[in-house]
Amino acid sequence: MPLIEAKNLSVSYAGKKVIENVSFKIEEGDFLCIAGENGTGKTTLLKVLTSLKKADGGTLHFNKNLKKKHIGYLPQQTDVQRDFPAGVKEVILSAFLGGMGFMPFYRASQTKKLSEIMEKLEITELSKKCYHELSGGQQQRVLLARALCAAKKLLILDEPTSALDSSAVQDFYRIISELSSKGMTVIMISHDIENAVKYASKVLHLGESEMLYFGSSEEYIKSFTKSKGGEE
């Protein structure tokens, strides 16, 4: 049974249909890259997958074993966060709340995992800093650390590399493919298609109100990018 299966999904945003008849299947351990121009409903699709938005047509099935507390999510930055007084640790630790029920305080094992992930992302030296004093790239890495701490089975990333410089982007893909090879399912929106398809196992390409492609990334590289004469 697939982890997530969508059939003829359609979703509206602000009264306008942005996604129509999208179907795809995500198996456990897949690394899916979602591509498409601006306004093709990529972020909206992620909001449907994270149950933040309801689809208004079609069906969406989640595997019974996938619970919300197994999901790690990196949303785009919001206005509220720009001048928010938050310590870096406070932000990353909030990843664990979903699986804690009514437990009021964090456990030692959770703070340990926090340090491991901060080390992996090379942001240990930021741990005493305030979130809004960080650069865009540092903020993105902090939110990525939060998503990684939360993810047990599924990692959903909305443009995780948009503020990173090229060496940090390479590190990012290295970490994500390592996780994916260990069985983590990854769904990611990226504008950096050339890099992303190299690491992804599947690609979903959304067009203006229709689905242009869904399938393996090898096929996608062969047929799609060449016929379009390269990407953007």
Place this chain on the structure above:
Amino acid sequence: MKEIIYLISNYDFISRAFLAGLAVSLCASLLGVTIVLRRLSMIGDGLSHISFGAMAIAAAFGFAPLKFALPSSALASLLLFRLGGRKMKGDSLIAMISSGALALGIIMISYSGSGTDMNSYLIGSLYSVSQNDLAFSLVLCGVVLICFIFFYHRIFSVTFDADFSKATGSNVGFIENLLAVLTALTVVIGMRLMGALLISSLIVFPALSAMRVFKSFKAVTLCSAIISLVSFCIGFLLTLVFDAIPTGACITVVNLIMFVLFFLLSVKKQ
């Protein structure tokens, strides 16, 4: 100084107002941090107008004012918190509902002919804090403190990134409803002392002052509580010395001065 201590300890109505004020200041400053950060600063103002309207309706129809104002404000607050920013822009929704409720309240008071009460609702007064109000504000303060200790991390997470919290399985609705109801209750009780026009200053000023200087959520929350309690004490003492000034106005001005001090401190720090 001796005189002031004598006043507070020997006049029941003054000690009642002092204790209730301390409790309300603490509640308002804690709740204020998340309200200000979520760009809902006007919600305190909106809620006070709504509870003014509710109290006026209660007076006109002879209901017990608090018993009517508490649930109706709590309901309105849930509406503002949950709908704000979804169906309509939060600020226009608050502006619409609050001026509507205020107008309704004024009509009710004029119609029922109890015009003398209007001032005490709008500006607040030392003399209007009853034994019941004091008991209620102490209980409310206890509840707010317990909620902040137990749900502190969740309140932070929901305020910082509600979408992330929802997507990863936190019960965001519960925390939002809890904050909405506690804010409404704080406003209704605080209105007796501070007045409908000024109660929102207790909510926004301490948080804004604390945010000038402190950079983590924990530090801002703690500092906001301390600023609020200190400002309340200074403001309250000043009204005892200059007894012509209404308490609410005095406390608000002290809070404003605090904000300026913290602002200057932050400029100096840079």
